[in-house]
Structure formats: structure tokens, C-alpha cells
Amino acid sequence: MSEEQRRQLQQQLWNIANTLRGKMNADEFRDYILGFIFYKYLSEKIQRFCDGELVQENLKFASLSETTKEGQAYISALEDAALDELGYFLKPSELFSAIAKKGNNKLDSDDEASNNNFILDDLTRILKNIEQSTLGTESADDFVNLFEDLDLTSSKLGKTVKEKNEIVAKVLSHLDAIDFNLSDTEGDVLGDAYEYLIGQFASGAGKKAGEFYTPQPVSTLLAKLVTDDNKLIRSIYDGACGSGSLLLRVKRVYDPKGEKKVKIYGQELNRTTYNLCRMNMIMHDVHYADFDIKQEDTLERPQHFGMHFDAIVANPPFSAHWSASPLMMNDERFSQYGKLAPSTKADLAFVQHMLHHLSEDGTMAIILPHGVLFRGAAEGRIRKYLIEQLNAIDAVIGLPANIFYGTSIPTCVLVLKKCRKHPDNIFFIDASQHFDKIKTQNILRPEHINKIIDTYKARTNEDKYSHVANLESIKANDYNLNIPRYVDTFEAEETIDLAAISGKLAELDKASKTTDATIAAFCKELGIALPFATQGQQA
16 A cells, blocks of 8 residues: 555545544544444454455355354354454454444434434444453453443434434444455554544644653654664563553564564553553554553552563653552562652652563663653652662653643653663753744654664764763762753854944945935925925934
């Protein structure tokens, strides 16, 4: 599929999404349209798989009868094979295309319950059946309650049952007309389109966007930071994984052709976002056995206890509140530091959690507000321990302001390693002035990302951009990591030559008088009064 065809698919899906725009806000209709797209994907994937299994029988899955013994035998055998390979199953009558066609039938009467195009009950049953088809299998945790945010009884879809049915049928009909082209194995076309939609919804969701989405350029930067010097990555982890786009970006950067065995782990507090993350994994063709996403509070109830990961990335909520309970001092993630992060600023608690789960040879990159670099009290104590005792902070990278949805504050990236190649220094990069501005949003372009990565790899001083700071200088600054202390970005003001400016003013005055005289001559010749300003000067 060409790049132009990719863009066309993305635009088609966005246009369909806008069918619901007038009825609800961005984060609400996001759940419906992404859920419907996901259902269509599951349908087409199961149909393609089953057609492949039936090729020797010269049969098509969609045409199998669910009422005959022969048809039932085929369907039963296909179900066993599909559950093993794909992790779920749909019957022929439950395929997206079948429901979309039923919903597109013309109305015969005004009786809402008897119209042959009424699909809401069927759709609710089918989505539940997809989840239940996995019960007792290895994929059960990945599908349980996956469609719980698709409430087809919600008044947001319409005041009456008829209105709700019409809008859902309209959306399904539009989606049914689009070829997802799952046979194209050259690129993750549909996964890209799905992520494009997630990004579009994030751009319109205001402050809520930060709960589920990291802009793609920032994801790419973090992915390159943790994979550049990490030749064997078996596991990737994000303790605040949102929609999972950051995790998927790391996998793509490390393994662009999908040839390596990499498992993805994540934890997310928000239930709706957790569901979106699982859908996102499956839409990007990550096998159910290769991802493990949990829904819980990462700091209070971690779900991957005792595990260590080769690559860790995170964009946790900035300055989030957490319990900071004294009981946490018995938790091995925090106990060695002697202090807990403040209850109103959990930023460094996330750092401690992630670092605890980092493997000895792994790399971690986490996005944080600048306050973690210089705030004192408990945070100062934790920062000192990270540097002096653990020597885990490898680099501090300052990013531009206004590159995230929902907040305009400047941010930084901390790169941490347990076994560093450069244990006697910390590398600072100030990339805060390197961006493009698109309307009200600042954007990191590939050239900006590449400059950061190239500079990080070279680890050399560059005037007003980067600096290698030895640990003695860090200690002399009382373990304050504020970037301007190490990267001098001061721009001296240009010297003003007052004599030259005075001379230019004199020349302008002389030219002005010459112009006035010319105007006066023209006015005299034409027999008209002089302009007011000129009259005043003549007087």
C-alpha cells in the first residue's frame, strides 16, 4: 500500500468518526468509533484465517451454515483452531459484514422493535460473545470486558432506540465499505490508521489527552533512547502505559520487521484507557501471548512484582497525587532512599518504581516535569541517592514547551541505567529551542530527534546545546540537575551604536524635509492647500 493510500485510509476513518462528533465530545465518541473499527478488524481477521483453513475444502467461512450438522462440525473445528492461533472466535452470523448489511436495510415501518434492520441487541450479544469465546483459554485476560465502554443503550447515541440504531447502523455501513486490506503484510497499515485516530482524538481531548497518548515524535525519541545501545531486548515495560502507543513505538523501532521475540508489559489505572491499550496491541498484530497489560494503580498496587525489563519507557501523569503512606517505606521500591516522594508530586515515585523493574543491562527513559531536577526536601534526598549511591542517571534532556496535548509546560527526559558506560559523569542536552511551531502546538521534527540522538551517542560538549558534567560538579551544585546550570544558553545582547543611530535619524530628518518641499511644490502647482503636517512645518 502506497503512502497516499495510507493517508486516504486514515482520512476515511476520521470522516466516519466525525459522524458521531455532533452527538458527544471527543473522548466519548472515541470509544465508540475505535470499538467498532476493532470489531471489524477482529471479524476480517477471523474470516481470513478461517478461509485459509477451508481452502482445501473449497469453502468460505461466511457461507457456512450454523444450522446443519456439517456446518456446525466445520465451525466447531475452526473455533478450536482460531482460539489457539488468534485467541478468540466469531461465528459466520456474527461477522461485522453481516451485521452492517442488516443494519443498512430500509425501514418498513415506525415500529422500532420489529424493523428488520434493528441491530443493537445483536451487536451487544456479539461483542459479549467475543469476550466469552476466550473463557478458559490463555487469551482470556486480554479480552475480558474489552467492549465494556461500547454502551449501545446510552442516550449519547440518541434519545430513542430508533435514533440509536440509525446512527450505529450508519457508522457500521460506512466502515463496511472500507477494505482494511489485512492481506498486506508489508506494513502495519491498519495499526497505523488506528494510532492516527488515537492521536486525532488526543488533539481534541484537552487535558484528558495526557491520560492516554504520548505524541508520536516524543514516543520515537524515547524509543530510540532505550534501543540505541540495547542490542538484546526481550521485554519492554511502561508502568503508565495509557493507550500503549509508546510501548508499540519501542517495539517498532527495535524490531521494524517483526522478526524478534519481544514481550510487552504495561500497567494502566484508567479502565477505559486500559481497554484501548489492549485493543491497540491486537490491532498492531501483537499476539495475545506476547503482551501483558494490567489495570491497577501502579504505585499502590504494582502488578509485575519481581519482574525486570530490558527497556522501560514512561510518560506518567505530571505531579500526580499518591498516598505516600508510611507503609511504603517497607516497599523495596522505595525503602533504600530513606524518603518518599511528596503525596502531591509522585514524579520521582514513578522513577523509583521503573528503576526497580529495570534489568541490569537495560535502559530506561521517562518524561518528567522540570521540577524533579531541582526541587528540594524529600525529592532532593531521592535525587541525591539516585546520583551518589546508585549512579543511575545517565542523561538529562530538556524538551521544548507545548509539545504535549493538555499542557504547555516544558518537560525533560531522564535516561537511567543500572550499569553505565560513563559512570563518572551525567550528560546534559538542552533541546528546548529546537522545534517547529504548527498553529498552537510545538512539534519535534525528525531532524530535531536525530540531533538529540546523535548528540547523546557522541556525548560531547556543544556550545549552548550539550555538556558533559562530571560528578564532582554535580555534587558542587548540591545534586541540582537544572539544565541551565550545566548548559549555558545565555545570548549576549547586541551592542547598540548610539552614534550610528543618531546619524541615521539625521539622514531621515533631512530626507523628510526634502519630501515635504517636493509635496509643497506639487500642491502650489495644482493650486491646492498643503497637507496639515506640511502646513505646520511651513509655518
